[in-house]
Amino acid sequence: MTLRLRIAVGMGLVAVVLAVMGVRAMRTTESALMGQVDATLTRSIPRLRLDGPAASPGPSPLWVAAVNEGKLRVVAEPDLTEGDPGTPDIDVATALAALDQPPFTVDAIGSPGRYRVQVRSVGPRDRPVVLGAPLEGVDATVRKVRNHEILRMLVFLGTLGLVAYWVDRLGLRPIRQMTTTAQAIAEGDRTQRVPSTRAGTEAAELGDALNHMLTRLAADDAARTASEARLRQFVADASHELRTPLTTIAGYAELHRMGGLEDPGQLDDAMRRTEQETARMTQLVDEMLDLARLDQGRPLTATPTDLAQVLRDSAIDAAAVEPGRPIDVDCPETMTVPADEARIRQVIANLVGNVRVHTSPDTALHLRLRSEDGWAILEVIDHGPGMDHETAARAFERFYRADSARTRATGGSGLGLSIVAAVVSAHRGHVRIVPTPGGGTTVQIALPLDPGPGGPASSPDSRQDG
Template sequence: MAVIAFVLMGAAVAVTRATRANLIDRVDEQLMASIGRARGAAADVIDGRRQRNVGLSSLYTVVVRRNGNARVIEAPDVEDPTVPELTADEVLDASENDRGPFTVDGVASDGSAAESGFRVLVRPTPRGDAVMVAEPLAEVEASMSRLMLAEIIVTGSILAVLALVGWWVVRLGIRPVKQMAAAASAIGSGDLSHRVPEATPGTEVGDLGVALNKMLEQIETAFGTQRRSEERLRQFVADASHELRTPVATVRGYSELYRTGGLSDPARLDDAMRRSEQEAIRMGALVDDLLLLARLDQGRPLAAGPVRLDVIAHDAVLDACARQPDRTIHLEARHPVPVLGDEGRLRQVVTNLVANSLVHTPPETSVWLRVAARGDTATIAVHDDGPGVPPDVAAKVFERFYRADPMRARSRGGSGLGLSIVQAIVTAHGGRVGIESHPGCGTTFTVSLPLADTFTA
């Protein structure tokens, strides 16, 4: 704004000077046009052929003789005339120097300084006298006063309009910044869903708003992920405590019963020891599963070596047939399917999936285990033609300690961690596992792993 004001003031000064110079040039032209007539009139007055002329002209004409006497030839008809502040000697000197038009001050009739001066032109006569023609600059000064007043008004108006426009623009520019500050305050209060309103695209403020909203989305996502992780951890600890409470309570109960003499009968003592051992084994298996999940969650590297999934599948089928010889279990593995990974953990994946199908389906249900290579992916599919599970159950089967039928799973020794371990191991190998199941149509678990180059096992 200061620069604009300085430019406007400079322009006003330049216009004022140019206008004044133009008006002075016009007065000078008028003086040059009048000097010839004034020289003729001066000769007539000196010779007595005419008298002083008092008329409507604004010109002031005086002839100065060589002896210093001065006679007014022409003067404007005004009540309070002013005259140029020049002496006879100064007029004679100007005529001798052939000086061009120049400006002098004016003197009022009472001897005081006039408000405006005169523009004067002096020329010699053939007789050696001097003729002075003077034009008052009152009109020039009045015009300049009006011009400067107009410049002040126009400049002030322009500055006022620019100030108003600048205030409006600044307000528009600051509004998004204030909105960002409000958003930051809301976020600081805990409202991570708050967003900055969209500003004009392509502007610095608009780009800043977009970047800020993206950052807020990432922060909200990160906090949401952290919150869900904490909730899962709390649920995991609660479930683990619940699962461990039963075997611990069983062992403790039998111990107290033995201490109080309630197991004096050898048969009852043997039964108590057997049950305590079973619960201890179950508790140990649960602790082992929890430790495995903890290691996998920490991202600890697994052993990496050549593994053939077709061989693992073949062994898993043999083991399952040995445990349940009445079951129908089919194996489809026509070609070697090599991968790189931890053989022990991959065997655990296949064993858990097959065991899950055997445990959660009726005895007459058939199970298929298929191993194949498709493109650069190795797949393991475990399918059963059992009753299937509802979609809401299928969406939760990989959650830790989840049981579709808690009572039956517990009675068969299940901890609810088998499929969670499968998912964790597969993820650690860079693969993925999924389930497809519909009530009455059976269930299929599919594991996908990166296929390795062919090797000799």
């Protein structure tokens, strides 16, 4: 049984109870008034005088008749100020049958009213006398009580109906709307939401909570779909990247098996290319393993790390690889942050390696380090060709390359910047790519000087990603 039906049944039961109480009140009132009338009849019997013209002189509230020679002789009639009470509808036979019996009620003749009648033997000759009291007052009082009870019942039921209406509007109707919404969502319409109701009610709080839950579920569903798409793309890209070196190695092995590498020079060149492709494949697998570990959220080995020293060491390493490239380091004497030093060195090495791959050997490389509002800001700046907006926005995606070619002689695996973003994020930091003034690319990394439980309140630049 629904709550709405239970409320309706409850209201019906209340109406029945009120009706029973009203009927009982009317009957109790009528019984009490009848008792008073009966007492009046009983008290009036000893005062009756039926002989002579002065019988029962003066106005009387009673109707009195004597049984004489088989007929009823009216001795007195009620003198009322309002209306005609009529006469009791009683005959001699009825009167004689009711002699010395308890009072009883009869209808009135000539009036819609009633009479309370009692028959007694009066006088020395025990003459039967009929006394009748009009019940207009009793009936009027009972009608008032009845009207009062009906009015009270209507007011009570009306108030109860209003309460039920508001309960339905504020409580049950929103629940039905939630049920309809849930059914629509179960059928596949994930865009449905619970309509807003009056604020401050439990139904409104429940609706808001459900909408918040649905929004979160929709966001999680979208994130899961996007994650699955990225995973499929990652597997496809990884398969493609691994296929190229494997194909090269298999080709040289097949060529050697068929005797096509008899010349020592050709064999040496084949071995060199095989080693290169093997190293490339090993690098790709290592980088994918790095990303997998970072995605799993494995804890980093955080120790006090001097970023200034790491930056200077990276500049020395870059100069050793490319002695002809201008390299400039601008950093304080020391700046220590809690970080995984090996991972931070890997980040800077990846960024410097990108500069080496994508710019000419004479392009200047600038390494900058400063502190700002609780953050250590590290910048790797070059003055090469730079990136367009779309490339910069997607640079941290896995296996993303700005050109359409899937392989290139100078290209890496396409995971370097993805590893940078993952490592920085694991340190509760942020990374972004901005254009270098005058041309080129600047990769800016922000690491918290004191991560604490949740890191600094906000990054120095709300546009940072990663």
